[in-house]
Amino acid sequence: MKHSVCTLVSFLGGMLVGSVVTMLVTPQSGPELRNKIRDYVDHEAEKIRCHCDDK
Numbered sequence: 001m002k003h004s005v006c007t008l009v010s011f012l013g014g015m016l017v018g019s020v021v022t023m024l025v026t027p028q029s030g031p032e033l034r035n036k037i038r039d040y041v042d043h044e045a046e047k048i049r050c051h052c053d054d055k
Contacts, residue, residue, distance in 0.1 A: 026033055 023033065028036065
């Protein structure tokens with residue numbers, strides 16, 4: 001159990017660091033980046049919904 005928690009915390013920490021680095025080095029403005037992220041999340045969520053509906 002302790003190993004699983006450590007792995008999860010490490011994974012979430014890596015995601016956070018990656019997100020911050022991406023936002024700092026991107027050539028896009030804040031609103032453009034947020035819209036791009038929102039569109040990506042919406043697209044991926046739709047793919048998951050379609051995959052779940054097929055089963």
